[in-house]
């Protein structure tokens with residue numbers, strides 16, 4: 001579909017990228033699933049190709065490309081059909097390193113971002129804890145000042161993608177006791193870049209239902225000494241930085257999910273076009289054609305929402321409602337499409353090693369991660385209803 005958002009340069013970039021991902025990533029995807037993480041060589045290959053820092057400035061080793069190059073990349077990652085792979089890469093490039101880029105000191109950025117962009121240092125983001133997920137005010141991982149030069153970090157983080165392989169993790173820590181401040185979000189939080197090779201850091205893989213390549217893990221910090229210079233943003237003001245960075249996280253998660261929907265529909269249409277039942281292929285049965293037509297319509301509507309949110313983001317806005325709407329719409333569409341496509345495949349789609357079965361078990365995670373979809377509905381209700389129905393731009 002032609003779009004006002006993409007130039008011929010984007011189209012050329014997308015074509016080359018699609019070819020690269022099919023040649024260099026797809027053949028290793030099943031190994032990533034089995035080993036539950038991406039091998040370091042693959043990270044470095046992506047880095048060498050300039051794909052891990054498309055949106056970062058050249059001065060830090062990035063590609064300094066406009067944001068629609070990233071949209072092409074995120075969609076094409078989704079089209080690979082492996083949620084775990086896209087989450088691992090998405091967390092590194094569009095979630096964890098975002099904090100460092102937005103609010104790290106110049107020397108911290110120079111020290112870590114170029115190697116992250118080259119795929120030499122892998123990043124993770126650790127917010128969630130056993131007793132704190134949607135409610136960040138319940139975070140109990142503490143960072144206590146030890147003189148002027150260090151913090152000492154203690155606590156447990158869970159469900160961290162890239163958790164065992166990461167070299168660096170951006171950790172949300174408590175630097176002040178929580179206050180109940182209704183409407184003000186979480187208080188007393190800060191962000192620290194922690195070197196995962198520090199003494200006192202241990203990890204344990206979590207046996208998730210799907211998304212296996214994402215290396216989801218628990219990280220335990222036991223009296224870990226972290227230089228005070230690794231503080232990202234202002235002390236005790238972490239919540240505001242999280243709210244800024246979460247918009248890119250949701251934009252990336254939603255866009256990747258839409259790439260996944262396209263892949264799932266392609267796979268299914270191929271199957272329906274080949275499988276004969278009665279006197280014709282399944283693709284000629286109106287009941288199935290109409291369901292597929294509904295899904296492709298929803299996909300294209302959701303894409304316009306993604307592109308609009310990306311356009312606002314590129315202009316420097318912080319499109320909170322649009323990013324939440326996209327994340328909600330794209331991840332729920334992905335779940336619905338996976339369910340229908342499994343049905344259309346008949347029994348073979350239910351084989352645990354079939355691509356459709358993998359997509360089906362992988363996709364539910366996206367409705368929970370990056371903020372549960374119920375939370376997205378709360379945000380949308382607050383920003384687009386309580387604060388007045390938004391007029392179209």
Ligand SMILES: Cc1cc2nc3c(=O)[nH]c(=O)nc-3n(C[C@H](O)[C@H](O)[C@H](O)COP(=O)(O)OP(=O)(O)OC[C@H]3O[C@@H](n4cnc5c(N)ncnc54)[C@H](O)[C@@H]3O)c2cc1C
Nearest residue numbers: 125126127128133134159160161365368369370371372374
């Ligand atoms: C595969 C995967 C990867 C993840 N990767 C990371 C990562 O890299 N780093 C990280 O820090 N975290 C990660 N997470 C954790 C994720 O961010 C949290 O799971 C999410 O924020 C929800 O927190 P919770 O699981 O504690 O659910 P809870 O906060 O306990 O909520 C449970 C359920 O209650 C409902 N609910 C919550 N709030 C509301 C509300 N306001 N209104 C109505 N219903 C509500 C929702 O259905 C929600 O799923 C990942 C999760 C998954 C599944």
